[in-house]
Amino acid sequence: MLSFLKCNRSKILKILFYLFIIITFIMPIVRLVIMSFKVSNGYSLGNYGELLKSQRTILSIKNTIIIGAVSNLISMLLGAIFAFMIAYTNIKRKKLMELLVLLPFIIPSYIVTLSWSNLLLPNGTINNIIAKLGMGKINIYSIPGIVFVLGISNVPIVYLITLNMLRKIPRDLEWASRVLGYNKWETLYKINLPQVMPALIGGGILSFLAAIDNFAVPAFLGISSGIPVLSTYIYEKAIAFGPASFNYAAVLSVIISIIAIVGTVLQGLLVKKSINIDSIKDDYSVRIEFSKNVRKSVEIITFVFLTSINIIPIITMITSSFQKAYGTKFTLKTISFENYSFLFNNEGVRSSILNSLVLATTATIFCIIIGTFIAYIKVRKDSESMKLGEMAATLTYAVPGIVLALAMIFHWVEPLPGIRPGIYGTIKILIIAYVTRYLILQIKGSTSAVITVEETVEEAARVAGASKIKIWFNIMIPLLSKQVLSSAFLIYISAMTELTISSMLASAGTKTIGLTIFNFQQAGNYNISSAMSTIIVLLVLTIYFIPKLIKIKNFRGDKDVN
Numbered sequence: 151m152l153s154f155l156k157c158n159r160s161k162i163l164k165i166l167f168y169l170f171i172i173i174t175f176i177m178p179i180v181r182l183v184i185m186s187f188k189v190s191n192g193y194s195l196g197n198y199g200e201l202l203k204s205q206r207t208i209l210s211i212k213n214t215i216i217i218g219a220v221s222n223l224i225s226m227l228l229g230a231i232f233a234f235m236i237a238y239t240n241i242k243r244k245k246l247m248e249l250l251v252l253l254p255f256i257i258p259s260y261i262v263t264l265s266w267s268n269l270l271l272p273n274g275t276i277n278n279i280i281a282k283l284g285m286g287k288i289n290i291y292s293i294p295g296i297v298f299v300l301g302i303s304n305v306p307i308v309y310l311i312t313l314n315m316l317r318k319i320p321r322d323l324e325w326a327s328r329v330l331g332y333n334k335w336e337t338l339y340k341i342n343l344p345q346v347m348p349a350l351i352g353g354g355i356l357s358f359l360a361a362i363d364n365f366a367v368p369a370f371l372g373i374s375s376g377i378p379v380l381s382t383y384i385y386e387k388a389i390a391f392g393p394a395s396f397n398y399a400a401v402l403s404v405i406i407s408i409i410a411i412v413g414t415v416l417q418g419l420l421v422k423k424s425i426n427i428d429s430i431k432d433d434y435s436v437r438i439e440f441s442k443n444v445r446k447s448v449e450i451i452t453f454v455f456l457t458s459i460n461i462i463p464i465i466t467m468i469t470s471s472f473q474k475a476y477g478t479k480f481t482l483k484t485i486s487f488e489n490y491s492f493l494f495n496n497e498g499v500r501s502s503i504l505n506s507l508v509l510a511t512t513a514t515i516f517c518i519i520i521g522t523f524i525a526y527i528k529v530r531k532d533s534e535s536m537k538l539g540e541m542a543a544t545l546t547y548a549v550p551g552i553v554l555a556l557a558m559i560f561h562w563v564e565p566l567p568g569i570r571p572g573i574y575g576t577i578k579i580l581i582i583a584y585v586t587r588y589l590i591l592q593i594k595g596s597t598s599a600v601i602t603v604e605e606t607v608e609e610a611a612r613v614a615g616a617s618k619i620k621i622w623f624n625i626m627i628p629l630l631s632k633q634v635l636s637s638a639f640l641i642y643i644s645a646m647t648e649l650t651i652s653s654m655l656a657s658a659g660t661k662t663i664g665l666t667i668f669n670f671q672q673a674g675n676y677n678i679s680s681a682m683s684t685i686i687v688l689l690v691l692t693i694y695f696i697p698k699l700i701k702i703k704n705f706r707g708d709k710d711v712n
Contacts, residue, residue, distance in 0.1 A: 175542035178557035224301025229308025255306035260366035265463035315349035471681035510646035513584035521592025551650035595637025
């Protein structure tokens with residue numbers, strides 16, 4: 151009888167889990183695809199035909215591919231160079247260099263965009279110097295400007311994947327090459343480059359997908375100058391509120407999603423090619439020795455370059471936040487705290503910060519619980535249902551954010567026939583969208599964490615009489631916490647500074663940090679948007695460095711005790 155009840159309970163829980171996955175992850179995307187075929191008198195390909203006849207649609211697709219491809223070349227080139235230098239060479243201060251490389255990963259792309267638009271003002275210092283040299287001024291509000299900002303924003307993606315692979319290439323292969331008479335550079339070309347190429351191309355694909363998914367950069371730099379890409383064109387159609395505007399937005403969403411999903415599949419195939427070296431321990435030893443003079447020259451050039459692209463624009467943005475009028479020269483006499491006074495006394499701004507903190511905290515907690523549950527059952531039970539859950543979560547992360555936001559609108563107005571939860575325009579739909587968007591990050595992180603804990607540890611605790619609750623609180627949580635919280639940190643930062651999803655789903659009372667900055671910028675309040683961006687940069691860096699400072703303090707405390 152007990153076994154029968156246990157079996158039934160297991161089946162009921164499995165059915166409930168399947169329903170959760172279908173309703174939360176799969177049905178929104180299916181609804182979106184169905185909406186793309188819906189016309190006034192039924193369903194057909196009419197919307198596709200109508201949109202593909204439009205020159206603006208063709209231009210949007212063309213711009214998306216060109217911007218994605220060219221910005222990806224920048225990301226791949228810089229990401230590969232920095233990964234090689236940090237992984238293989240004897241340059242000093244690698245941790246500082248890595249922080250500078252990863253800065254665009256920590257700081258939201260719309261703040262990076264704002265910082266560059268402040269640096270390259272039409273009448274700014276740099277453009278005035280260029281004009282005096284007889285050259286044309288740099289227009290950041292252009293396709294080359296969008297390409298450049300996206301290129302440097304996505305460098306960390308290529309860098310992290312390539313760095314990981316470079317450190318896993320066995321030294322034995324290099325030594326065999328040197329025995330055969332090849333020098334270190336020939337060995338690098340003939341041995342290391344082919345080994346790292348799948349990772350580099352995979353990183354490039356992810357960089358391309360990040361570029362076509364990005365709404366902030368083309369919105370900040372392209373909307374005002376009439377440069378459409380698919381992400382901003384979807385936004386344009388969705389907010390038009392015409393008779394078929396949502397259907398047209400759905401068509402565009404399907405087009406960009408096909409590109410994104412194909413790219414994700416290709417990247418997955420490349421990962422499988424290099425999966426056999428995942429168990430190899432990272433090798434941090436120096437493989438390329440520069441002479442003292444060459445090393446110092448490389449260090450100076452690298453630090454100057456990284457400071458120029460990642461630090462100076464931020465500093466320029468910060469200085470502009472203390473100016474009353476946009477574009478005025480920064481001097482001690484022109485310093486004003488008026489923009490900050492406005493922000494701290496503005497109810498809407500305070501509300502947006504609170505909303506983002508609540509959304510990020512709530513979404514992260516849900517992701518930790520659900521993601522770790524899926525990861526644990528998948529690893530321990532080899533559960534097919536959990537693998538389906540992981541695939542569904544991958545799908546909602548693979549499609550661009552603007553697409554997912556539109557799918558949320560179509561689905562959650564009436565998720566099931568006759569059921570209208572009334573959550574559209576509330577903070578609830580944003581929480582659901584964030585969990586749907588970022589859950590896969592937690593599943594991946596928690597899976598890696600669970601794999602590191604041997605099942606025998608749990609079995610030993612059970613034999614000793616510990617209950618499941620005690621096993622989790624006394625054993626599993628302490629052992630899993632580091633890797634689980636690493637993924638959770640990424641989710642928290644991403645959710646707190648998110649713009650794309652909230653631009654479609656937020657209402658007057660649920661505006662977020664990203665959307666508020668976007669609204670200031672679109673309204674022409676550039677210095678106020680710079681001031682708010684400065685606050686967010688300080689907040690993000692504080693959140694980023696607090697765990698590191700705690701770790702250093704604990705380490706020093708341990709040393710003192712010992």
